[in-house]
Amino acid sequence: MSAQEYDVVVVGAGNAGLVAALAAHEAGARVLVLEAAGHAERGGNSRFSGSIFRATHDGLASIRPILADPDENILSRVSVAAYTREDYIGDWMSTSQGHPPRELVETVVDRSFATLRWMRGHGVEWELTADKLFDLDHLDKVYALTPGGAIRVRHEGVGLVDALFAAVENAGIDIRYDAPAHDLITRGATVDGVVVRHADRYEQVRGAVVLASGGFEANPEMRMRYLGPGWDLVKVRGTRFNMGTMLVKALAAGAQPAGHWGGCHASPQDAAHPPVGDLRLTDKLARYSYPYALLVNSDGLRFVDEGEDQVFLTYAKTGGAILRQKGAVAYQIFDQRTAHLLEPRYRTGTPVTADTLAELAALLHIPADTLLATVDGFNKAVVADADLRFDPISLDGVAAYPEGQPPKSNWAVALDRGPFVAYPVTCGITFTYGGLKIDTAARVLDVTGQPMPGLYATGEIAGDFFHHNYAAGAGLMRGAVFGRIAGTNAAAAS
Secondary structure (H helix, E strand, O other), X not given: OEEEEEEEEEEOOOHHHHHHHHHHHHOOOOEEEEOOOOHHHOOHHHHHOXXXXXXXXXXXXXXXXXXXXXXHHHHOOEEEOOEOHHHHHHHHXXXXXXXXXXXXXXXXXXXXXXXXXXXXHOOOOEEEOOOOOOOHXXXXXXXXXXXXXXXXXXXXXXXXXXXXXXXHHHOOOEEEOOOOEEEEEEEOOEEEEEEEEOOOOEEEEEEEEEEOOOOOXXXXXXXXXXXXXXXXXXXXXXXXXXXXXXXXXXXXXXXXXXXXXXXXXXXXXXXXXXXXOOOOOOOOOXXXXXXXXXXXXXXXXXXXXXXXXXXXXXXXXXXXXHHOOHHHOEEEEEOOOOHHHOOHHHHHOOOEEEOOHHHHHHHHOOOHHHHHHHHHHHHHHOOOOHHHHOOOOOOOOOOEOOOOOOOEOOOOOOOOOOOEEEEEEEEEEEEEOOEEOEOOOOEEEEOOOOEEXXXXXXXXXXXXXXXXXXXXXXXXXXXHHHHHHHHHHHHHHO
C-alpha cells in the first residue's frame, strides 16, 4: 500500500474543511484536502446552502465594513438591530432545548464575528439577506432584518465554496478529488493518518487528521437506523456524498458518540424536490413562507403552529412535522392577503390556484368538507383587528386559537380572499445532529473522555451542537469557527 506524508490531512471540502485547511496552512503546515466528490460536484453541503452565517454584531453600522460592495438602495430600505452574545446563546439553547454543552456554544458565539472578518480576508464576500424572505418591492416600509439571520455570502452556497476553493488553491494547498477517505490509520487511540480508497487500490496518507466530512444524511440505511421509519425515503437537500463513512470509522476506532442521534435539520421543500440536491437549483426549492399560510395535510387538517416564531427559528423542525403526515406531504395555502409575501425562491415552483377553497381541495385531492371546516374554524378564531395589526416583518403577536386546531401565534389573518394559491411541500433533510464528541480545541474525545491524539473534527460530523431544532446560520458558523480551531491545532500537533 503506497503512503504519502503531510502535516495535516483534511477530510471533506465544504465550508468547515476548507476553512480548516486554510488555518492549518497559515500555521505553517503542509496540508492535503481529500474530497470524495469529483471537481464538478465539489463543496459538500455548503454548496447547496443559503449561506447565512449567524454572528454577533452591534447592528448595521458594525456589519457594513465587512460587506462587499454594499447596495445603497438596499441599505436605505432595511434596518438591523444588534445581535448580542446573550441573544445568540439564548436562541441556540432554546431551539436545542438546553442540551448543548455551553462551552461549545460560547466558543462559536464569541468567535463568530471575528471569523467573518477572517473569511472576508480570504475572499468570502458578505452581503445582507435583504431579499431572502421578501421581495422588497412589495414592502412599503423599512424592512427590519432578523438580527441573527442578517448576514450571508454573496451568491449563497456557490459563492461560498467558490471563494474558499480559490483561497485554498491560491495558497498552494493540495486538493484531491474522487478521493473518498475509507478509514483511519491508528495506533491505539492515536491517529496517524487516513486510508484513501481508489478504484484499484488503497492509499495511506499520514498526518494529523481533521474530519470535516459531514453527517450521514445521504445514507438511507443510517437514516432509518438512527432517525426512524420514513426517514430512509426522505429527500436529501444537499450532497449525495455525505454517507457517514468516516463517522462510522471514527466510532469504531474508539471515538465517543455525542448529541442527538435521532435528530436532524429538516425543512419544507417543494414536493417535486429530486431525491438528492440538484446543483442547478441548490437551495432554490426551499419553501419558507409558511408563516403567512395555513399548512394542512392531505386530510385537510392543520398540524403545526405556522407562526410560532420567526421562520429562521422554526424551519429546521417543520420538515420533520411534514414527514409525519400521510404520504409525507403537506400544502401551504395562501390567499390574496399574503400571496405577495412569498419569498423569491417560490418562483421555481408551480402553484396550484383556484378561485374557491372547494375547487382548490379538488385540485389537491383533499376532502373539501374537511378543508372548508378547518379554514372556517381558523377564520372564526381570528381577532377582529388582525388585518390592522398584521406585520409580516416582525413578530406581531396577532394570534388565533381555533378550537380543535393548533394555535397560530403570529400573523394569524383570515384565509378568505381568493384566488387561493397552494404549494405542495415535503420534507428535505439537510444534516444530522448526532456525531463525534469534541472539546473546545476541536479534539475528538474517545469513549473515556480523553483526546485522541492526531484527530480533530469540525462541521456536521461533530455532535452535541444541535438538538431537536436549529437557528438558521448556526451550522455554517460552527463549521467555520471550529474549522479554524481544528486546522490551527492540527498544525501545531503535527
